[in-house]
Amino acid sequence: GAGVSQSPRYKVAKRGQDVALRCDPISGHVSLFWYQQALGQGPEFLTYFQNEAQLDKSGLPSDRFFAERPEGSVSTLKIQRTQQEDSAVYLCASSLGGQNEAFFGQGTRLTVV
């Protein structure tokens, strides 16, 4: 596919459960971003990778959130011990870097019950 692919599209988790969200960026894109979008709000930055290096994780809300991109391509966002306030759409974006256009995936809607 030509675009950014995220899976699953929807995830329902019981409070306290661990979840893993996957992002397949556009092939060749160096930069990868994760954003969290609460209902009716703009996306909020979580973390940024340049290839496999996590250069900025200042937006991760707590140490329950962890992201990795071990081979500089696919990335996984993991949330441990989910809480209700984690319910949101998690968006992944990739770009060539250098403030080139960031392409977003469709997002994963996480609902914690």
Next chain:
Amino acid sequence: GENVEQHPSTLSVQEGDSAVIKCTYSDSASNYFPWYKQELGKGPQLIIDIRSNVGEKKDQRIAVTLNKTAKHFSLHITETQPEDSAVYFCAASMATDKLIFGTGTRLQVFP
């Protein structure tokens, strides 16, 4: 850190009219200002962007203006069509690529 404010939060226009959405940013180091359109159930899609060395940019019915002194930038959509109905987000970025988004404007175009 950077803060981006956007208004209005909702905007209703008649088909064929113009729509204007305004944003202000706080950090003068920001130098890249994209606008995204987000339809229901989809991720944001870039519609136009502007860099700090340019004051205005136009692409068919869409234009963006930037006032660096006042630290504000605006999106102008002319001859609006029902398919323009969506949520629009402005954003600002510095060299780090990280985007700081505004809170969004829900645009409704009535036929």
